[in-house]
Amino acid sequence: MNNFDFKNPTKIIFGKDSIGKLENEIPKNAKVLLLYGGGSIKKNGIYEQVKTALSGLDVLEFSGIPANPEYAVLLNALKIIKDENITYLLAVGGGSVIDGAKFLSAAALYEGETPWDILSKNIKTEKGLPFGTVLTLPATGSEMNSGAVITRTETKEKLAMGGPGLFPEFSILDPKVLISIPKRQLANGLTDAFTHVLEQYMTYPNGAILQDRFSESILQTIIEVAPKVLNDPSDHNAASNFMWSCTMALNGLIQKGVPTDWAVHAMGHELTALYGIDHARTLAIITPSHYTFNFDAKKEKLAQYGARVWNITEGSTDERAQAAIDKTVAFFHELGIDTKLSDYTQDFEGTAEIIAKRFTNRGWLGLGEHKSLTPENIEEIVKMSY
Amino acid sequence: MNNFDFKNPTKIIFGKDSIGKLENEIPKNAKVLLLYGGGSIKKNGIYEQVKTALSGLDVLEFSGIPANPEYAVLLNALKIIKDENITYLLAVGGGSVIDGAKFLSAAALYEGETPWDILSKNIKTEKGLPFGTVLTLPATGSEMNSGAVITRTETKEKLAMGGPGLFPEFSILDPKVLISIPKRQLANGLTDAFTHVLEQYMTYPNGAILQDRFSESILQTIIEVAPKVLNDPSDHNAASNFMWSCTMALNGLIQKGVPTDWAVHAMGHELTALYGIDHARTLAIITPSHYTFNFDAKKEKLAQYGARVWNITEGSTDERAQAAIDKTVAFFHELGIDTKLSDYTQDFEGTAEIIAKRFTNRGWLGLGEHKSLTPENIEEIVKMSY
Numbered sequence: 001m002n003n004f005d006f007k008n009p010t011k012i013i014f015g016k017d018s019i020g021k022l023e024n025e026i027p028k029n030a031k032v033l034l035l036y037g038g039g040s041i042k043k044n045g046i047y048e049q050v051k052t053a054l055s056g057l058d059v060l061e062f063s064g065i066p067a068n069p070e071y072a073v074l075l076n077a078l079k080i081i082k083d084e085n086i087t088y089l090l091a092v093g094g095g096s097v098i099d100g101a102k103f104l105s106a107a108a109l110y111e112g113e114t115p116w117d118i119l120s121k122n123i124k125t126e127k128g129l130p131f132g133t134v135l136t137l138p139a140t141g142s143e144m145n146s147g148a149v150i151t152r153t154e155t156k157e158k159l160a161m162g163g164p165g166l167f168p169e170f171s172i173l174d175p176k177v178l179i180s181i182p183k184r185q186l187a188n189g190l191t192d193a194f195t196h197v198l199e200q201y202m203t204y205p206n207g208a209i210l211q212d213r214f215s216e217s218i219l220q221t222i223i224e225v226a227p228k229v230l231n232d233p234s235d236h237n238a239a240s241n242f243m244w245s246c247t248m249a250l251n252g253l254i255q256k257g258v259p260t261d262w263a264v265h266a267m268g269h270e271l272t273a274l275y276g277i278d279h280a281r282t283l284a285i286i287t288p289s290h291y292t293f294n295f296d297a298k299k300e301k302l303a304q305y306g307a308r309v310w311n312i313t314e315g316s317t318d319e320r321a322q323a324a325i326d327k328t329v330a331f332f333h334e335l336g337i338d339t340k341l342s343d344y345t346q347d348f349e350g351t352a353e354i355i356a357k358r359f360t361n362r363g364w365l366g367l368g369e370h371k372s373l374t375p376e377n378i379e380e381i382v383k384m385s386y
Numbered sequence: 387m388n389n390f391d392f393k394n395p396t397k398i399i400f401g402k403d404s405i406g407k408l409e410n411e412i413p414k415n416a417k418v419l420l421l422y423g424g425g426s427i428k429k430n431g432i433y434e435q436v437k438t439a440l441s442g443l444d445v446l447e448f449s450g451i452p453a454n455p456e457y458a459v460l461l462n463a464l465k466i467i468k469d470e471n472i473t474y475l476l477a478v479g480g481g482s483v484i485d486g487a488k489f490l491s492a493a494a495l496y497e498g499e500t501p502w503d504i505l506s507k508n509i510k511t512e513k514g515l516p517f518g519t520v521l522t523l524p525a526t527g528s529e530m531n532s533g534a535v536i537t538r539t540e541t542k543e544k545l546a547m548g549g550p551g552l553f554p555e556f557s558i559l560d561p562k563v564l565i566s567i568p569k570r571q572l573a574n575g576l577t578d579a580f581t582h583v584l585e586q587y588m589t590y591p592n593g594a595i596l597q598d599r600f601s602e603s604i605l606q607t608i609i610e611v612a613p614k615v616l617n618d619p620s621d622h623n624a625a626s627n628f629m630w631s632c633t634m635a636l637n638g639l640i641q642k643g644v645p646t647d648w649a650v651h652a653m654g655h656e657l658t659a660l661y662g663i664d665h666a667r668t669l670a671i672i673t674p675s676h677y678t679f680n681f682d683a684k685k686e687k688l689a690q691y692g693a694r695v696w697n698i699t700e701g702s703t704d705e706r707a708q709a710a711i712d713k714t715v716a717f718f719h720e721l722g723i724d725t726k727l728s729d730y731t732q733d734f735e736g737t738a739e740i741i742a743k744r745f746t747n748r749g750w751l752g753l754g755e756h757k758s759l760t761p762e763n764i765e766e767i768v769k770m771s772y
Contacts, residue, residue, distance in 0.1 A: 001401075005399050009395035014389060014642070207626070207627070209627045210604065225595065237387055
């Protein structure tokens, strides 16, 4: 096990009908900017619940934060924060709205030349404007971590940011929100959370017995509840376990003391950039090829995952590892998630070369848990995903 | 799954040779009171490491905090805190020293008549004097929670306290501390952490799939590393997994959304009070009888635990549940922990009646996850433990 630091101060308020508890979490004298996305919260009743809970407070609103939160849009919100002396942000939405709030939290107190610095210069935010969240779409884990990804269409950039000052002060997780989420989004959320765990687990054995078992616990839980969540999102226990699994998958806990990979995400982001494929689906496209390409390096962990998560106990390490990859692909298929690039676009020829070139041009130092994957390796992995 | 709130802001600094990192965690202008126990830290080199890390700071010392931290002793430390305008506490020790620091943290800022109020009136501390810890004995989990138990010999009381203001700001967990811990204490720590998990898990199924699996993960990890820890405490991976398991067993995470029991602790405390038996050993004495007495209420969870943790897959639910109890007893025995009161004292006749009477006299409202165990039930359970 490696040395690690761990601190996560976000307060989670979890459960049925918990949105009303919002009123106890925001200071009474706060001037609040309520941030949300395309307006689905007005159709599913969440907006009403939030507004009722905020009724005693001074609240302005900013809507229209898109999926892959856009820098140009967020700058409009930043202007309101500064002009109106906003003191508290409340993000009501999924990972995109919450990530947007993290950028605004950092930018509101940033004293440098332009808030883009925070992303381009990779500035760690030690203190941000306080904010809380009401999660409407379980998937990204952004509700209990301090990281965000912001897109700038103008320059075709998608950059990460974060820092210890960017944990939400509180996040409200009401599993009832699942009822109004389209099945496609639920399948994406299940795939996203599942892959988040794999990125922090499917590397090589390093003696972190407890962390491995925690990761396996989340994977097993997602597998168990996935069909229930898709068939009946009003199933409270299934929804609760799914929601809590998504949070635990990326709140920092399971990555402590272990090597992490994240190459699947790096390659998947490129597929979203090139073809607009849903983030989660790009992960399902890349994962099998990535594990197949890096089979020797990952087979011990793949076999462990096969045994403990999929009950694959027969055969050699290689056979069990291969069976574990097959089981993972079958699981994605059961969720209705296709796992080949050609399932999403017929215009895939040359994709691998384009992506490899992008990594080369960035002067990328290597992907994967050993930072050893070259652009040539990436080209091969993407090609295997066609 | 039940609704829950979860917040744990303690920063964990984990790993080999991490004690030196202490100097980055305490404000440079702090006036520190270093708290420790009987002086074993002077023999094992931890004291030297701590003093070196604190060398730039203004530090006073208070030693002699005993196991089962004693109110009268702590009042002497409180006097120093007030007389010397101490601004930061540093607990270097196991659960007793850390619990003592929590009491002092609360008492230093308490404005009521007497600090005993905090315990007798069950006052939740919202804000305490800031403190950090260097853990020298993995067992209680006190390094990452906000609870403490304080003893007042004068009145034969042992009371719990806590509150959101009593999380350590940081805790340093260096698995190398295991090297100098006597085998008996290591066995106690393993038993204590194992039983902490059982108290939050061995109740009845309530659909908290992820929490159950996290609990099972900790139990499996403790079982796997226990013989290694006892045979060679310098085994870094075994020591690391043991230490992190102890913390995760009682930092609040696994109890969220589930019913909890804690009757074993309540009865065990009485055995410590009556016979001075080590806390962990009292838990091993009571656990089998408690599960046997409450067999029907707990058998579903016992069978699940048997299957997942002990690989007991044959037989009826009743048979698997019984086998799980037997495996638990055998595990305690493998640790060198006796599981009958008569193994510790020949003077046990009447113990059950005395303990039952104590609960009656306190006007106790019922033990266990249903708060339904009566003094008569307790009498029977303790008798089964003879």
